[in-house]
Amino acid sequence: MAKRPPTIPDSELDVLKVLWERGQATVREALETLRAAGREWSYATVATLLDRLESKGLVTSDRRELAFVYKPVITDQEVRTRRVSSLVDKLYEGEPGLLVLHLLKSHPLKPGQAKEVRAVLDSMLGEAAGKKRDKDR
Amino acid sequence: MAKRPPTIPDSELDVLKVLWERGQATVREALETLRAAGREWSYATVATLLDRLESKGLVTSDRRELAFVYKPVITDQEVRTRRVSSLVDKLYEGEPGLLVLHLLKSHPLKPGQAKEVRAVLDSMLGEAAGKKRDKDR
């Protein structure tokens, strides 16, 4: 029964991001934010995209004043998780570890981040095991 | 000038995977492999997909005997790297570290892999810096 989640095309994602940033927006507000960010869309385009997002159930609209105000229903984390899962399934045999390994080799992290990652890893690898190290530099 | 890389839809990706596995294949061979893996496509569908891959320059064909034999031009690593970069750009502000962090939280690794990852991290974090720890369990 489980209906599989709707896909989110890139252009819809751009609009959704605006809603995440601002919490909510009318078509015009979204348009302006997008323009400021370099997207040269027309009003109608943004309206269509919001409309499509709504029919997928990813945003809701609510006509408060003159215009409809759109709010995201899905969170950014949710979208990220879906995308990552789909990537892992399609290209990493369902093994998140393979993706991490690949990432480290092909997209080197900044040292600060690398340390942060290591710290997280340590704490996952057993609160007991990792404790004596961790302050070592 | 740089023409941006062609997109690879999911169904084409499935076909490409067959070529990576076998090194090369005719339409019929690919079809059979895909059938064995559960894809219920018709011969023509697979032929179309290979054709589209070829017009995108991702595979080449070469009529040796009766049928065309297709070989991948792009490697699996290349495709993975592209997909990951695009994900990082679109949803992680271009910061691979954010993706890694998210991955660790939302898609927990098996301990074996976690250790492997930590080891990689250690060696990246400076052969000098990480040396006094590393044998600690």
Add this chain to the structure above:
DNA sequence: TCTATCCTAAGACAACTGTCTCACAACGTC
């Protein structure tokens, strides 16, 4: 040579994306 196979070429066709035009309703102002 006739016929059953296997292959390719050409393209159909619906769903989804990306983007826009146009007609029309509601609102505020003179």
Add this chain to the structure above:
DNA sequence: GACGTTGTGAGACAGTTGTCTTAGGATAGA
């Protein structure tokens, strides 16, 4: 009350993806 502004609705239209049909060339055995 006529007008410009802002907003919506409906839908156009080309390009991409997913999948298949059909026609016709080459091949191989009866």
